[in-house]
Amino acid sequence: MNIPHIPVLLEEVTRAFSAVSEGVIVDCTLGYGGHSEAILEANPRITLVGCDKDAQAVAFAQKRLARFGERVRILHAPFSTVISHIDPLHVRGILADIGVSSLQLDRPERGFGFESDVLDMRMDTTMPLTAYEVVNTYTQAQLEEILREYGELPQWRVLAERICKAREIGPITSAKVLAEIVGRGRSQGRKVSPATLVFQAIRIEVNDELGELGKLLRSIETASLHDCVVGIISFHSLEDRIVKQTFKLWQKECICNPFVPRCECGGNHSLGKILTKKPIEPSPQEVQRNPRSRSSKLRLFRIEQKRVHE
Numbered sequence: 001m002n003i004p005h006i007p008v009l010l011e012e013v014t015r016a017f018s019a020v021s022e023g024v025i026v027d028c029t030l031g032y033g034g035h036s037e038a039i040l041e042a043n044p045r046i047t048l049v050g051c052d053k054d055a056q057a058v059a060f061a062q063k064r065l066a067r068f069g070e071r072v073r074i075l076h077a078p079f080s081t082v083i084s085h086i087d088p089l090h091v092r093g094i095l096a097d098i099g100v101s102s103l104q105l106d107r108p109e110r111g112f113g114f115e116s117d118v119l120d121m122r123m124d125t126t127m128p129l130t131a132y133e134v135v136n137t138y139t140q141a142q143l144e145e146i147l148r149e150y151g152e153l154p155q156w157r158v159l160a161e162r163i164c165k166a167r168e169i170g171p172i173t174s175a176k177v178l179a180e181i182v183g184r185g186r187s188q189g190r191k192v193s194p195a196t197l198v199f200q201a202i203r204i205e206v207n208d209e210l211g212e213l214g215k216l217l218r219s220i221e222t223a224s225l226h227d228c229v230v231g232i233i234s235f236h237s238l239e240d241r242i243v244k245q246t247f248k249l250w251q252k253e254c255i256c257n258p259f260v261p262r263c264e265c266g267g268n269h270s271l272g273k274i275l276t277k278k279p280i281e282p283s284p285q286e287v288q289r290n291p292r293s294r295s296s297k298l299r300l301f302r303i304e305q306k307r308v309h310e
């Protein structure tokens, strides 16, 4: 089987779930099944529910994991809904390796890479919003906001203006042209080109990536889970910040407004423990083998009991 994606932090992920002897592990971002396969092999008594919004990934993973038979159930769905498909009582592990897969990046017809002749960037190709709509129909103010918030680009205003000027002549129809308009070259002193961050921003918008992450974390928080390890791998600071802050909130016993003089909430609201004070990052050897792993960060949390909800 020609596998189009190398799973990041594979050993670290497998180790994180190694104590799970039975029950269900949920892989929210099945992709090409690399993490799932390793988990199923290392934990022979568990079953796995895998989910992805990309139909190509789902079809690939179905074939790759077929040898595990009834131990695997695969869903073509956004991960914000996956927990609602499973009985939370049996869930002992949840993994999300959020971001784009190598296959999505490398297939020119998907429109994620600079060389692509289309402007698409949808992980789920049945959804209506494409990069083409964002680039050609969003107002300048909307583009500015996306580039500032999701690309964290210092030159958000100039670049949004440049896109709007370019499309006055006619619609921007390819990723290749968009990359030329915003600049592929690295500016002095910067690690990445403006095009990299513009593409990141548009991709986040098209796939509602931060909204999905927030909803996934909320669904985990509100499900009746206990004794469950949650592992989230993120690839940029916006996502990592959300995960870090959420885990901190989950760990807190007291959820009172910080301005109240004394605790009024009962002080027993902790969902469990943060297992990684600092995120786990790939070794230099892994980065050398797989340069796409370089910005990955894994954070782990153990849910011990259900927080009491108001």
Ligand SMILES: C[S@@+](CC[C@H](N)C(=O)[O-])C[C@H]1O[C@@H](n2cnc3c(N)ncnc32)[C@H](O)[C@@H]1O
Pocket: 005, 006, 007, 008, 028, 029, 030, 031, 032, 033, 034, 035, 036, 051, 052, 053, 054, 057, 077, 078, 079, 080, 097, 098, 099, 100, 101, 102, 123, 212, 213
């Ligand atoms: C980095 S890849 C995962 C690779 C996988 N861990 C493996 O070993 O092959 C990320 C996958 O998550 C999927 N994905 C991203 N956001 C998603 C979401 N909100 N819901 C479902 N799948 C999502 C993408 O389609 C992609 O296939």
